[in-house]
Amino acid sequence: MTLATTQEQYLAKQNAEYDLLQHHHTGSSHQTAEAAHIPEDLIAKAVLVQDTAGYMLVVIPANSRLRLDDICHEFNRSLDLATEEEISEVFEDCEPGAVPPLGPAYGIETLLDESLTLLDEVYFEAGDHKQLVHLRGEEFQDLLRDAHRGYYSH
Numbered sequence: 001m002t003l004a005t006t007q008e009q010y011l012a013k014q015n016a017e018y019d020l021l022q023h024h025h026t027g028s029s030h031q032t033a034e035a036a037h038i039p040e041d042l043i044a045k046a047v048l049v050q051d052t053a054g055y056m057l058v059v060i061p062a063n064s065r066l067r068l069d070d071i072c073h074e075f076n077r078s079l080d081l082a083t084e085e086e087i088s089e090v091f092e093d094c095e096p097g098a099v100p101p102l103g104p105a106y107g108i109e110t111l112l113d114e115s116l117t118l119l120d121e122v123y124f125e126a127g128d129h130k131q132l133v134h135l136r137g138e139e140f141q142d143l144l145r146d147a148h149r150g151y152y153s154h
Contacts, residue, residue, distance in 0.1 A: 004127025010105030048082040057103035064153035077119035094127040112147040
């Protein structure tokens with residue numbers, strides 16, 4: 001599989017400069033970091049959450065855990081993790097479990113963990129389990145310029 005179509009179109013529309021990093025098939029962010037020979041904290045992991053009002057995509061460092069209770073409190077919502085079936089429906093051009101952090105490309109309200117705004121470079125899922133998108137930190141922030149920012153992980 002190549003870069004997910006929705007991501008590719010969004011990156012082109014935003015005139016983003018990026019490259020793709022190939023690695024062997026992996027099943028987790030930790031395995032991906034090892035396979036790609038990059039620190040896990042440089043990988044932006046996307047977590048889809050939902051409630052009756054809809055979906056939110058929370059983007060956190062891959063070596064962190066989501067603070068869902070804090071997010072529920074901050075946004076006054078009763079959010080839960082989306083099911084695998086829901087994730088597959090929302091990200092239909094991606095392999096299951098290869099959720100990209102570009103919520104705006106998919107029309108999803110996005111939350112960006114502040115710790116990712118401090119990075120010089122960022123990697124994230126390309127839509128499969130065999131490659132990562134790599135770009136400068138400023139470019140990543142620009143792609144998510146309309147995202148809510150806060151501390152959503154620990």
